[in-house]
Amino acid sequence: MVLDDTAQDLLFRQAFTADRFTGDPVDDDTVRAVHDLVRDGPTAFNQQPLRICLLRSAESRARLAVHLSRGNREKTLLAPLTALLAVDREFHRRLPEQFPQFPGASDLFTRHPALRERSALLNGALQAAYFLVGVRAAGLAAGPMSGFDEDGVNREFFSDGRLSVLFAVNLGRPVPGAHTRGPRLAYDEIRTTL
């Protein structure tokens, strides 16, 4: 590893999904700094489908909470900030400027909506992961959530149908305390060589 131990700890080894946060706010400059770092991460055709909807007001948070599983509601209402990580299902409209090397890219995704949908999901999830790494780089912890009523969230927040939610993420400074990590698969369980 070229990355030093401190950075390895900050981003992965000592970083944990957080459920409870201190009262410290997460201001917009911090989220901007996270984005400005991780927006350089690669996506296919430089498509960058990720969009971020910050739920800062109590009212917006309450609108989300009803769509979450019961165990995720209180911690979301109490978190300093919640972000919806969504994808622009019409990302291909911007490809002529974002990826001029392949002028046919926009047409390709126009003609193949299922390919476009899959590409948005995969590349949006790549960017969601970069974002989670960036949150940790900022010294914060993330509490990503899935398994909620995605259609309900989309209707509630993205009623024009253009954006589609992937994850909701609580953000803040974690309350110090014991953390446990679920068992991870070993390299020899997940790797084959041909």
Added chain:
Amino acid sequence: MVLDDTAQDLLFRQAFTADRFTGDPVDDDTVRAVHDLVRDGPTAFNQQPLRICLLRSAESRARLAVHLSRGNREKTLLAPLTALLAVDREFHRRLPEQFPQFPGASDLFTRHPALRERSALLNGALQAAYFLVGVRAAGLAAGPMSGFDEDGVNREFFSDGRLSVLFAVNLGRPVPGAHTRGPRLAYDEIRTTL
């Protein structure tokens, strides 16, 4: 940012998708070290669907190349190592050990195959992104590829239907040279606040 500038540069700002690599090999211990770092990254229900198939032999690389778009073939045949990043479509079988907090998780995904498929894609892509970050942490460059014949690759390498490819990634030490980065979307273009 808490992460220092050197690490920010290594992982994002000075890191580039690579097409051409030096002759330096990428040995298995390096890939293992990458995995051992990034396996701590979070996935929903700790599901960890990602599987890595390393194409080390010339014969395996040739089997992949025929399924790639023409512009990706030569660079893949010449790369020190190519990894197929795939997901285990039956990831839910291991949830009882990986996520004992929710004993019903495995049944949930058994009953809802479309949810399982989407969850594998999204969480596998999260892990693919962690892997790309880890490759950079090891001082290497990645050349991720998509847009290939996924069904063809799956038939060629994962004929029992259990694994499904997300990305192929060339790995190595990049040839020094000029890099250009495609334009990235600005924070104010991708963020809304409610």
